[in-house]
Amino acid sequence: MAPSNQRRSGFSKRAQYNLFTGYIVAGIGALIGAVLLGISFFQPHLFGGPRGVAQDAASPATETVAAARTGSKSLWDSVSGYYRAGSKNAELKREVELARIRLQEAEALRQENVRLKGLLDLHDEERRPVAVARLVGSSSSSTRRFAYLGAGTDDGVRVGMPVRSARGVVGRILETGRASSRVLLLTDSESVLPVRRAGDETVAFAEGRGDSLLRIKLINLGINPLKKNDMFVTSGAGGYYAPGTAVAIVTELTDDGALARIVSDPAATDYVSVEEIFEPEAAVGARTPIEEELGE
Amino acid sequence: MERIDPRARSDAYGSRLNRSHSVVVANVVPWISIMIGSLLPIFFVAAALPVVPPFGFLMLLAWRLMRPGLLPVWAGIPLGIFDDLFNGQPFGFAILTWSLAMLAIEALEMRLPWRAFWQDWLTAGVLGFTYLLTGWLLSGASPNFHSLIAIVPQVVITILIFPIMSRIVARLDLWRLWRWKRV
Numbered sequence: 001m002a003p004s005n006q007r008r009s010g011f012s013k014r015a016q017y018n019l020f021t022g023y024i025v026a027g028i029g030a031l032i033g034a035v036l037l038g039i040s041f042f043q044p045h046l047f048g049g050p051r052g053v054a055q056d057a058a059s060p061a062t063e064t065v066a067a068a069r070t071g072s073k074s075l076w077d078s079v080s081g082y083y084r085a086g087s088k089n090a091e092l093k094r095e096v097e098l099a100r101i102r103l104q105e106a107e108a109l110r111q112e113n114v115r116l117k118g119l120l121d122l123h124d125e126e127r128r129p130v131a132v133a134r135l136v137g138s139s140s141s142s143t144r145r146f147a148y149l150g151a152g153t154d155d156g157v158r159v160g161m162p163v164r165s166a167r168g169v170v171g172r173i174l175e176t177g178r179a180s181s182r183v184l185l186l187t188d189s190e191s192v193l194p195v196r197r198a199g200d201e202t203v204a205f206a207e208g209r210g211d212s213l214l215r216i217k218l219i220n221l222g223i224n225p226l227k228k229n230d231m232f233v234t235s236g237a238g239g240y241y242a243p244g245t246a247v248a249i250v251t252e253l254t255d256d257g258a259l260a261r262i263v264s265d266p267a268a269t270d271y272v273s274v275e276e277i278f279e280p281e282a283a284v285g286a287r288t289p290i291e292e293e294l295g296e
Numbered sequence: 297m298e299r300i301d302p303r304a305r306s307d308a309y310g311s312r313l314n315r316s317h318s319v320v321v322a323n324v325v326p327w328i329s330i331m332i333g334s335l336l337p338i339f340f341v342a343a344a345l346p347v348v349p350p351f352g353f354l355m356l357l358a359w360r361l362m363r364p365g366l367l368p369v370w371a372g373i374p375l376g377i378f379d380d381l382f383n384g385q386p387f388g389f390a391i392l393t394w395s396l397a398m399l400a401i402e403a404l405e406m407r408l409p410w411r412a413f414w415q416d417w418l419t420a421g422v423l424g425f426t427y428l429l430t431g432w433l434l435s436g437a438s439p440n441f442h443s444l445i446a447i448v449p450q451v452v453i454t455i456l457i458f459p460i461m462s463r464i465v466a467r468l469d470l471w472r473l474w475r476w477k478r479v
Contacts, residue, residue, distance in 0.1 A: 022368055022369040026395050029370055029372060030399070032391060034388070036387055040436070140337045140340040141348045143439075144435050144436065148338060190438075210443030211443055
């Protein structure tokens with residue numbers, strides 16, 4: 001392609017100065033960018049305000065697309081359901097029958113739990129979700145794993161609240177706008193979640209690796225007790241997440257723990273619910289440095 | 297005349313009789329298309345890996361490489377601020393990288409004024425790869441080996457999608473210079 005003559009300033013002093021000023025401005029812009037980048041490394045939430053406003057402004061479009069996306073997905077599910085419908089149906093019937101029996105057993109256990117808790121004078125109030133909304137989008141071109149939620153401060157969403165789907169934990173609220181908020185997904189490499197193995201008290205940390213897997217780091221090192229297909233649930237430590245919510249399934253064992261796949265893939269979820277912080281006092285305690293004293 | 301050849305009085309940009317280019321459309325289309333490119337990735341829900349190419353950045357490169365002189369050198373600043381609102385990186389990342397990319401292309405153009413498309417593609421590929429690698433380094437999280445592996449598919453898609461982006465820009469350019477205005 002031929003070069004454009006617009007950049008040739010020739011002998012015109014004015015054109016030369018214009019060109020020169022352009023370079024200077026671009027250079028200053030790069031410097032400003034570098035400074036802002038440095039600031040946002042140390043104060044990550046400083047620019048949350050403008051970002052929240054921008055998200056809110058884009059939310060009518062993102063909401064519409066999210067609705068269309070989940071609609072098309074369920075259409076595909078119903079089409080693919082016809083594939084080998086007969087054998088699938090028989091298998092599902094058998095599973096449902098087993099599940100019904102288990103459900104009755106679980107109901108009996110729940111009753112017993114209520115009775116025992118009554119004896120001990122423990123009573124936990126019913127936990128209602130703060131808001132139910134769609135995941136409307138994500139930072140899909142960035143290395144970080146953030147999702148955008150279609151509910152914000154107007155719906156009562158606050159920073160730090162856990163986000164879950166019907167399947168399990170999705171992540172935690174990081175920034176809030178008025179009608180939208182940003183969620184730190186479990187797969188982000190800055191996300192750490194205290195977990196325990198379902199069924200026993202093997203406690204660990206589930207850290208995002210940034211490549212769709214979680215790293216399960218056992219707290220008590222020794223002989224690795226984990227096996228493939230072990231399920232990990234939240235332990236409730238740290239105070240953010242209520243205990244007993246499904247997090248991940250072990251896929252591969254490592255020296256100090258395991259690699260696990262998340263149970264609740266945000267891309268496959270329709271609606272998610274935002275819940276209250278489980279124990280706000282504990283969460284504050286976990287944030288306070290060791291040197292500082294807790295309490296008044 | 298029209299009976300012999302219906303397109304006798306028109307060229308690639310429409311009829312030449314009592315029609316003129318719209319100044320507003322001609323100036324606004326590149327900026328708007330780059331901003332739409334910045335917005336596009338938030339519509340995808342990608343929980344596992346970063347898979348969607350940085351459309352805004354690619355759009356900027358395509359406009360800059362195909363229509364030199366249309367975007368000013370400092371265009372990376374306002375467009376970068378807009379991209380930073382949506383890209384998920386720490387604020388300031390796009391302002392810095394987009395400005396540097398504009399300056400880099402400027403320097404390259406001084407040395408290679410005559411270029412073929414494959415050279416533009418090579419330039420965009422190298423810049424896109426550098427952009428994603430910088431994004432991995434300066435993401436605000438501590439960069440680790442696994443997340444480096446995770447950006448490989450995105451790098452490949454980014455490089456392969458550039459010809460399509462430049463076709464889109466070519467079509468937008470035709471539309472930009474269409475004679476909309478009745479004189």
